[in-house]
Amino acid sequence: MNDDAETNLARSFSDDTHSGFELSEICLSDEWMDDDLVSAVSGMNHSYGYQTSDAAAVFFSGSSSSLIHPEPPCTNTFIAATFPASAVNQIKKEKKKVKKRVAFKTRSEIEVLDDGFKWRKYGKKMVKNSPNPRNYYKCSLDGCPVKKRIERDGDDPSFVITTYEGSHNHSSMS
């Protein structure tokens, strides 16, 4: 990512035109990276956008409206320093099972953010170590395999954690 991109990102985050939520973190692993998912997330955050190059991940600070980690942070060292070991183990297991997955965290009042696609809720589950339920959604277009999970951050309920899985076999619905 070059300086211009960083400047644009910072400027974008300073832009009050985006409504209702702030992007806090995006984590795109190399193995999970998928163009369709990237475009889905881009569409969701169309008011400010972001860039990925060969970077495994890009982390933003929505609250400070600045790019806090300009370098690809998804190294083993970064992950070990950022997440508890149990979470890392879980991530490793998940990576073995599902490769095309994107997780990100937004500060938002609403849980289901408009990303240009239409979703049908198919499940809700209380999960361990979280006071908040996890909601399960499928893309409502027939034959589209994309799913997403949405849950509020247990530590800070003002954040919503959204996980996309799979890739759309169609374009945006809006």
Next chain:
DNA sequence: CGGCTTTGACCAGCGC
């Protein structure tokens, strides 16, 4: 009436 949400039941994977 069709599409959606809700919610309890069921299933599969994993650790012990």
Next chain:
DNA sequence: GCGCTGGTCAAAGCCG
């Protein structure tokens, strides 16, 4: 093998 947990199914009810 058993119990726990996360993910999915499907019936019932709600709503526009």
